[in-house]
Amino acid sequence: MGMGEIWGGMGSTIATAMFLYAMFQQYCPAMPYQFQMIYSRWFANLFNPCISISFYEYTGERYQRNQVYVDIETYLTSNSSQLARRLKADVVDDSKDLVLSMDDYEEITDIYQGVELCWASCQTVSTNQTISLYATDASERRYYMVSFHNRHRKLVTEEYLKHVREQGKKMKIENRQRKLYTNNTAENWSGHQSKIMWSHVAFEHPSTFQTLAMDPVKKKEIVDDLMTFSKGKGYYAKVGKAWKRGYLLYGPPGTGKSSMVAAMANLLDYDVYDLELTSVKNNNELKKLFTEVSNKSIIVIEDIDCSLDFTGQRKEEKEEDGNEIAKNEENSGDDSKVTLSGLLNFIDGLWSCCGEERLIVFTTNHVKKLDPALIRRGRMDKHIELSYCCFEGFKVLAKNYLDLDSHPLFETIQSLLQKTLMTPADVAENLTPKIVPWDVETCLNNLIETLKKVKEEERMKAEKESKPTTKEANTVLRKIKKKLMSIRHLECLDPINLRNYMQSRLHMSEIILQVSVPNDRD
Numbered sequence: 001m002g003m004g005e006i007w008g009g010m011g012s013t014i015a016t017a018m019f020l021y022a023m024f025q026q027y028c029p030a031m032p033y034q035f036q037m038i039y040s041r042w043f044a045n046l047f048n049p050c051i052s053i054s055f056y057e058y059t060g061e062r063y064q065r066n067q068v069y070v071d072i073e074t075y076l077t078s079n080s081s082q083l084a085r086r087l088k089a090d091v092v093d094d095s096k097d098l099v100l101s102m103d104d105y106e107e108i109t110d111i112y113q114g115v116e117l118c119w120a121s122c123q124t125v126s127t128n129q130t131i132s133l134y135a136t137d138a139s140e141r142r143y144y145m146v147s148f149h150n151r152h153r154k155l156v157t158e159e160y161l162k163h164v165r166e167q168g169k170k171m172k173i174e175n176r177q178r179k180l181y182t183n184n185t186a187e188n189w190s191g192h193q194s195k196i197m198w199s200h201v202a203f204e205h206p207s208t209f210q211t212l213a214m215d216p217v218k219k220k221e222i223v224d225d226l227m228t229f230s231k232g233k234g235y236y237a238k239v240g241k242a243w244k245r246g247y248l249l250y251g252p253p254g255t256g257k258s259s260m261v262a263a264m265a266n267l268l269d270y271d272v273y274d275l276e277l278t279s280v281k282n283n284n285e286l287k288k289l290f291t292e293v294s295n296k297s298i299i300v301i302e303d304i305d306c307s308l309d310f311t312g313q314r315k316e317e318k319e320e321d322g323n324e325i326a327k328n329e330e331n332s333g334d335d336s337k338v339t340l341s342g343l344l345n346f347i348d349g350l351w352s353c354c355g356e357e358r359l360i361v362f363t364t365n366h367v368k369k370l371d372p373a374l375i376r377r378g379r380m381d382k383h384i385e386l387s388y389c390c391f392e393g394f395k396v397l398a399k400n401y402l403d404l405d406s407h408p409l410f411e412t413i414q415s416l417l418q419k420t421l422m423t424p425a426d427v428a429e430n431l432t433p434k435i436v437p438w439d440v441e442t443c444l445n446n447l448i449e450t451l452k453k454v455k456e457e458e459r460m461k462a463e464k465e466s467k468p469t470t471k472e473a474n475t476v477l478r479k480i481k482k483k484l485m486s487i488r489h490l491e492c493l494d495p496i497n498l499r500n501y502m503q504s505r506l507h508m509s510e511i512i513l514q515v516s517v518p519n520d521r522d
């Protein structure tokens with residue numbers, strides 16, 4: 001049978017069907033509208049093998065965008081920018097780039113495992129003339145509709161839609177503008193605290209692990225640790241632990257603790273929540289703050305030793321009085337402050353599991369002051385010391401600030417850095433060009449001069465500290481005399497042994513060496 005005959009046959013079948021439908025409509029005019037619609041759809045479906053699924057922007061009673069719609073929109077954005085002929089451009093709050101999506105009533109074709117799927121951007125326009133604040137009551141309801149052949153129903157419903165949502169979510173995270181949140185919210189005009197727990201700005205800190213000045217071995221170890229954590233979803237589930245990790249960054253001011261937090265966020269593409277504990281009223285408020293933190297984020301508490309009374313001193317007080325004080329803390333009914341136990345509850349208690357892929361970072365300049373309970377392994381899993389600038393760290397800064405890999409003056413700087421304590425912040429400041437036009441030699445010489453100055457200051461300080469005052473010298477002499485009088489067996493020691501004995505037992509090396517052994521031991 002030829003193609004012409006097939007078309008001819010089909011044409012006459014459709015014509016017969018249309019005739020029958022027209023007759024049906026003519027003789028049954030009283031049939032309710034809904035029934036007419038149902039039958040007409042059923043009739044049309046006889047000849048149409050296509051299935052379509054719609055995804056509305058707003059559903060249900062809550063006035064929130066349908067998450068499935070949002071995922072599809074993001075998924076289609078990448079396809080539509082290449083395939084659609086009519087696009088619309090939007091600046092979306094969460095996105096760092098301009099978002100291009102297909103315009104209303106536009107269609108594109110997606111191909112999944114060799115199957116063609118047609119996506120259309122549609123909207124229904126209601127005749128209802130009500131005015132409403134909410135999008136669900138608006139006269140236009142947007143939706144996406146996907147159409148495909150009936151024989152792919154299983155593939156689409158069981159695999160394709162899941163794939164679309166996963167890809168959409170992934171792309172949303174990749175394209176999102178990362179944020180820096182703070183709980184230090186402003187009070188409104190009436191003096192009441194704002195209901196918004198976290199306020200935010202775009203997070204655009206330029207610090208990365210490449211620009212961080214520190215020992216490269218240590219740096220690699222930290223980067224590996226972070227990468228292992230970020231890929232550890234399965235591992236954490238297997239060992240039965242919440243997918244979170246605690247880092248304690250400690251060291252003198254200006255050694256790069258805050259810069260490292262920013263580098264961590266940039267490496268893992270996480271948001272940063274800067275938690276100001278002194279602004280949190282009580283444990284309840286802390287709970288609300290923690291539950292509002294999104295996944296893939298770093299919660300950082302800077303200068304934890306200054307935040308609240310989380311220092312070792314408090315622990316000593318507790319230990320002196322044992323359970324008594326702990327009990328008092330619990331029963332005091334004072335719910336107006338954040339307590340250590342409250343904070344620990346969110347770090348590794350039951351509440352720590354609300355959310356996943358989170359880092360908790362504490363920074364401090366005085367690690368010894370902290371309550372050991374707060375920083376024990378398991379809570380703060382990794383302790384990282386950030387210290388004074390080493391030669392390797394200097395090389396990173398020289399590359400960042402002067403675009404320099406090597407220079408004859410590096411040797412001098414290396415030997416000076418070995419004997420001098422200078423923070424990376426100070427080294428960076430000395431390398432920063434101060435005049436225009438600037439040259440590399442001037443900057444390096446600047447640093448050398450400052451290093452020499454600091455070294456000289458350190459030497460003078462050490463000398464001053466080691467020199468005893470007359471009062472100290474007299475006290476020491478008195479002590480020695482007392483000790484010598486109490487030692488009966490000194491007669492058998494020769495002067496060298498005596499000196500060694502005094503050094504080791506009396507711990508007075510410098511002074512004792514200058515004191516001659518008295519003849520009269522009485």
Ligand SMILES: Nc1ncnc2c1ncn2[C@@H]1O[C@H](COP(=O)(O)OP(=O)(O)OP(=O)(O)O)[C@@H](O)[C@H]1O
Pocket residue numbers: 211212213214251252253254255256257258259260365424425426428
């Ligand atoms: N290790 C480092 N690598 C690169 N730059 C650094 C480093 N440490 C400090 N800096 C520079 O010094 C500035 C201050 O550093 P940062 O705020 O990270 O130090 P910090 O240890 O957090 O200090 P503080 O304890 O006072 O908060 C940074 O802006 C950065 O330019």
